[in-house]
Amino acid sequence: MQIIPYAGGITFVDGEDKPDYQCNSCNKPFWKDNFDSVFIVCEHCGGELKDVNR
Numbered sequence: 001m002q003i004i005p006y007a008g009g010i011t012f013v014d015g016e017d018k019p020d021y022q023c024n025s026c027n028k029p030f031w032k033d034n035f036d037s038v039f040i041v042c043e044h045c046g047g048e049l050k051d052v053n054r
């Protein structure tokens, strides 16, 4: 488990993987495992996510 600080707070995650996405609005990080579908938006604020691995 790791604790990842971001501009709007902190988030806790299992595993050691780096985030796949980050919210353009609140900067919250997300991982592909967080989403069941290809339609992805920030669970926190509904903002658009950018792919941080590109």
Ligand SMILES: [Zn+2]
Pocket: 023, 024, 025, 026, 027, 028, 042, 043, 044, 045, 046, 047
């Ligand atoms: Zn957000």
